[in-house]
Amino acid sequence: xxxxxxxxxxxxxxxxxxxxxxxxxxxxxxxxxxxxxxxxxxxxxxxxxxxxxxxxxxxxxxxxxxxxxxxxxxxxxxxxxxxxxxxxxxxxxxxxxxxxxxxxxxxxxxxxxxxxxxxxxxxxxxxxxxxxxxxxxxxxxxxxxxxxxxxxxxxxxxxxxxxxxxxxxxxxxxxxxxxxxxxxxxxxxxxxxxxxxxxxxxxxxxxxxxxxxxxxxxxxxxxxxxxxxxxxxxxxxxxxxxxxxxxxxxxxxxxxxxxxxxxxxxxxxxxxxxxxxxxxxxxxxxxxxxxxxxxxxxxxxxxxxxxxxxxxxxxxxxxxxxxxxxxxxxxxxxxxxxxxxxxxxxxxxxxxxxxxxxxxxxxxxxxxxxxxxxxxxxxxxxxxxxxxxxxxxxxxxxxxxxxxxxxxxxxxxxxxxxxxxxxxxxxxxxxxxxxxxxxxxxxxxxxxxxxxxxxxxxxxxxxxxxxxxxxxxxxxxxxxxxxxxxxxxxxxxxxxxxxxxxxxxxxxxxxxxxxxxxxxxxxxxxxxxxxxxxxxxxxxxxxxxxxxxxxxxxxxxxxxxxxxxxxxxxxxxxxxxxxxxxxxxxxxxxxxxxxxxxxxxxxxxxxxxxxxxxxxxxxxxxxxxxxxxxxxxxxxxxxxxxxxxxxxxxxxxxxxxxxxxxxxxxxxxxxxxxxxxxxxxxxx
Numbered sequence: 001x002x003x004x005x006x007x008x009x010x011x012x013x014x015x016x017x018x019x020x021x022x023x024x025x026x027x028x029x030x031x032x033x034x035x036x037x038x039x040x041x042x043x044x045x046x047x048x049x050x051x052x053x054x055x056x057x058x059x060x061x062x063x064x065x066x067x068x069x070x071x072x073x074x075x076x077x078x079x080x081x082x083x084x085x086x087x088x089x090x091x092x093x094x095x096x097x098x099x100x101x102x103x104x105x106x107x108x109x110x111x112x113x114x115x116x117x118x119x120x121x122x123x124x125x126x127x128x129x130x131x132x133x134x135x136x137x138x139x140x141x142x143x144x145x146x147x148x149x150x151x152x153x154x155x156x157x158x159x160x161x162x163x164x165x166x167x168x169x170x171x172x173x174x175x176x177x178x179x180x181x182x183x184x185x186x187x188x189x190x191x192x193x194x195x196x197x198x199x200x201x202x203x204x205x206x207x208x209x210x211x212x213x214x215x216x217x218x219x220x221x222x223x224x225x226x227x228x229x230x231x232x233x234x235x236x237x238x239x240x241x242x243x244x245x246x247x248x249x250x251x252x253x254x255x256x257x258x259x260x261x262x263x264x265x266x267x268x269x270x271x272x273x274x275x276x277x278x279x280x281x282x283x284x285x286x287x288x289x290x291x292x293x294x295x296x297x298x299x300x301x302x303x304x305x306x307x308x309x310x311x312x313x314x315x316x317x318x319x320x321x322x323x324x325x326x327x328x329x330x331x332x333x334x335x336x337x338x339x340x341x342x343x344x345x346x347x348x349x350x351x352x353x354x355x356x357x358x359x360x361x362x363x364x365x366x367x368x369x370x371x372x373x374x375x376x377x378x379x380x381x382x383x384x385x386x387x388x389x390x391x392x393x394x395x396x397x398x399x400x401x402x403x404x405x406x407x408x409x410x411x412x413x414x415x416x417x418x419x420x421x422x423x424x425x426x427x428x429x430x431x432x433x434x435x436x437x438x439x440x441x442x443x444x445x446x447x448x449x450x451x452x453x454x455x456x457x458x459x460x461x462x463x464x465x466x467x468x469x470x471x472x473x474x475x476x477x478x479x480x481x482x483x484x485x486x487x488x489x490x491x492x493x494x495x496x497x498x499x500x501x502x503x504x505x506x507x508x509x510x511x512x513x514x515x516x517x518x519x520x521x522x523x524x525x526x527x528x529x530x531x532x533x534x535x536x537x538x539x540x541x542x543x544x545x546x547x548x549x550x551x552x553x554x555x556x557x558x559x560x561x562x563x564x565x566x567x568x569x570x571x572x573x574x575x576x577x578x579x580x581x582x583x584x585x586x587x588x589x590x591x592x593x594x595x596x597x598x599x600x601x602x603x604x605x606x607x608x609x610x611x612x613x614x615x616x617x618x619x620x621x622x623x624x625x626x627x628x629x630x631x632x633x634x635x636x637x638x639x640x641x642x643x644x645x646x647x648x649x650x651x652x653x654x655x656x657x658x659x660x661x662x663x664x665x666x667x668x669x670x671x672x673x674x675x676x677x678x679x680x681x682x683x684x
Contacts, residue, residue, distance in 0.1 A: 003341040004038035007031045007348055010655055014352065017647040023355045025372065030348040038341040041086060041248040042333030044303070044325050045273055047290050048283035049257045057253045057283065061085075061095075063318035066241050069095040072233050073253055074183040080266035081228045082273055083253040089244040090236045100179045102216055103230040106171030110163050110227065116264035117156045121149055131160050135201075142199050155226070155265065157200040158187065162226035167209035169224065174232065177216040182231055185221035226265065242322070249330065252277065257289045271296075278336030279303055279329040281321065301332035349655075352648055359645035374630045380500050381619055381626070384527045387494060388616040391530075395608050398486035399479070400601035406481045407488070412601065415478045416593045423470065424586045427463050433578050441573045457557035460585065464555055467589055475596045479604050480534055487530045498528040520620040520629045527615055538607040554592055556584040 011031035018024040046057055058075045062068070073083050088098070105113070114134055121141060138153045145153060169175060214220055221228070242249075252273055255266040274280065274293065279301040282290045294302055303324045397403050404412050436442050501524055526532060557563075564577045620629050 003338070003345045004035050006655065007034035007038070007345055010348065010352075010651065013651045013654070014648065017651060018355075018644060022372075023358065023644075026351050027348070027355060030344070030351040034341060034344040034348055037337065037344045040337060040340075041250045042330055042337060043084075043250040043252050043277055043279075044329040044333065045252045045254055045277040045280040045300075046283055047254050047257065047270075047274075047280055047293065049287060049290050057083075060283070060318075064322060065095040065235070065237055067094065069235075070097055070179070071183075072097070072179075072235070076186070080187065080255050080269060081225065082230045082255070082269055084230055084232045085251040085253065086232060086234045087237050087242055087244060087249045087251065088234065089239040089242050091239055092236060093238060095235050095237045097179060098234040098236050100177050100182065100234075101174040101232050102177045102182070102221075102228055103173045103232065104166055104169045104171060104175070104224070104227050105229045107163075109229065110159060110170070113159055113226075113265045113268055114156065116268050117152055117159070118264075120264045121145075121152050131163075135160060139201055142201070152264065154200045155187075159226040159265065162224050164208065165210055165220075166224040166227040168212040168214075169210070170227065175216060177221070177231070179233065181216060181218045181221055185218045185225060187225050229269065243326070247330075249325070249333075251325070257293065274300060279325075279332040281325070281329075299336070301328060303329050349652065352652055356645040356648040356652075359641040359648070362641035371630070374626055376500075377630050378626050380497065381524070381621065381629075383500075384497055384524060385616055385619055387497065388527060388612055388619075390493075391490060392609050392612045392616070394490070395486070395612070396605050398489070399482055399608070400598075400605050403486075404482050404601070405485055406478070407485050412478050412482045412597060413594055415481070416475060416597050417590050419474050419478070420471075420590045420593050421586055423467055423474070424582065424589055427460075427467075429459060429463065430578075430582060434575070437575045437578075440575050442575065442578065443573075456562055457555075457559050460557060461555050461559065464585060464589070468550075468554075468592060471589070471593050471596055472600075475593060475600045478597065479600050482601075483536075483604065483608070484534045487533050491530060494528045494530065501525070501528055519618070520625060523615060523618045523620070524629075527619070533608055533611070536604070536608050536611050538603045550592070554588050556588045557581070 008031070011028060014027045014031075015024065018027070046060070048057065057073050058071055061070065061072045072085050114131075118134060118137065134156060138156050142150065142153055163170065210220060210224075216224075237244075254270045254273055257270075270293070274297050277297070277300055280294055281303045282294070294300055303321075406412065406415055410418075433442060563581070564571075564573075620626055
């Protein structure tokens with residue numbers, strides 16, 4: 001805990017002293033490693049031998065964790081993954097599984113397993129450079145191989161298949177899974193003669209990887225099991241049985257040691273876990289191989305050897321084992337964790353020493369390399385500017401040109417025509433006229449049953465003028481819809497820029513507690529979210545409606561002549577005449593609407609281009625603007641690297657003061673030389 005506090009304090013001071021860049025990133029990574037090691041749960045490994053394919057620890061969990069505890073490992077061996085049971089003490093009566101997750105080998109780990117498998121085959125060619133060579137070697141060895149070697153060859157092919165299926169899972173930690181799916185899935189091969197001599201070839205091309213985010217069902221796990229490194233089961237246990245306080249504890253169940261179950265993969269995982277373990281429990285049964293394996297790791301505390309704790313079905317043996325884990329096992333884990341944390345802390349100090357030396361060697365006039373965050377910001381701003389330029393170039397074509405379309409794929413001219421036809425057809429005069437049609441002719445009204453049909457053009461002219469006054473709003477709606485459709489078509493190109501802004505810029509400013517309403521950030525937000533473009537209007541307001549002279553000239557009917565159907569005995573009474581007159585009025589209104597549409601499209605394109613050009617000009621471009629956007633003071637020039645080096649050294653000196661106060665004798669023996677003090681401490 002004390003080492004972690006010192007690392008966190010040192011990291012905070014270094015973050016303040018260094019402006020960023022590779023040096024600060026290396027210090028943060030080293031400090032994060034100290035914190036990660038210091039917070040790691042205490043682990044106790046469980047190791048057992050067996051002469052069959054049953055997992056010894058399958059019968060361990062209920063007597064150890066308490067009545068009603070679930071079986072955390074399957075009864076049948078899965079031949080090569082590690083189960084880490086992470087215990088957390090809570091106030092309840094019985095153990096309950098909280099979560100289950102699966103962690104996978106990375107490509108380097110799979111390459112190590114491949115080399116180990118080839119080495120076990122005893123062919124002297126363990127260093128196959130790639131899978132093509134390894135599989136070719138496996139095909140060559142298969143015909144003369146015995147059952148044991150065929151088992152290894154089958155596992156080699158299964159490992160290759162698993163790497164292909166799990167391409168998007170390699171190196172991924174803590175993928176959620178169900179415990180029953182893990183237990184029901186098995187390795188896609190058998191060991192100990194069960195292969196039956198059936199060759200696992202051809203396997204040059206597996207079907208392909210699962211898609212990212214695939215659920216780890218039983219069938220999926222069956223195919224990717226050779227790539228599984230660990231299954232972590234988080235379990236809540238009764239506090240009165242496991243007094244852990246707030247300190248988690250891991251019981252790491254290792255693959256069973258058995259001659260006919262030994263595989264290169266499982267042995268490699270066991271070696272890795274024993275190398276990181278602080279204590280190990282040798283479960284009852286044959287222990288010759290287990291003791292030999294443990295002797296290779298002298299730092300590991302053995303909690304149960306010959307004559308020690310023997311697990312039986314009865315609770316007393318389980319209680320003894322639990323007491324050993326909570327006693328010597330936890331003490332060994334704490335000591336090992338403290339030692340690893342201290343080693344990581346010394347690594348942090350070495351990184352800072354190397355940072356100071358590297359800064360000292362940089363030319364005094366050369367500024368330090370810009371932080372990665374600022375470089376990402378500069379790249380983001382450049383990409384946003386490029387996209388704004390593309391929008392400026394495309395708006396004329398997409399809003400007023402050949403590509404102009406509404407959401408339904410209709411052209412703006414067709415949309416205006418549709419609206420004009422609907423408005424003219426809704427005039428009340430048509431209802432009166434068509435109601436007066438009998439036997440395909442307009443009949444005069446009698447003043448009682450129906451209204452007299454309009455006989456003079458002035459009745460239509462008034463409605464015509466009213467419709468023309470509505471045209472600006474009709475045209476505006478169509479242009480709005482056209483701009484919205486164009487914006488919708490362009491928005492997917494801005495998706496990655498918007499994601500970069502949300503992932504990189506916004507969180508950084510929140511961490512620095514900066515005001516998010518500043519002009520540069522607002523400009524970037526507007527540049528990647530185009531919803532404001534639809535209501536963007538020209539500065540001179542809405543387009544004017546047609547004036548009286550324009551309306552008079554556009555009206556297609558002669559104002560001093562009666563309508564054709566006024567003569568009850570003339571040829572103009574036919575209903576076709578009514579429809580012809582309506583078409584003329586529709587065309588007159590449509591012509592003015594289309595003219596107004598062209599004018600409004602041009603005005604809107606100019607307005608959008610002007611807004612986009614202003615937005616592009618407002619993008620932060622200078623170093624000071626980029627630094628301000630990243631949360632740094634734009635007016636402060638970066639310090640010379642030698643000044644930064646002195647700051648780092650001062651921080652290390654400050655970190656040494658508690659050591660000097662605690663060890664005055666050692667300090668006095670060094671004559672006050674802080675370099676010898678630090679060297680002495682770092683060598684301990």
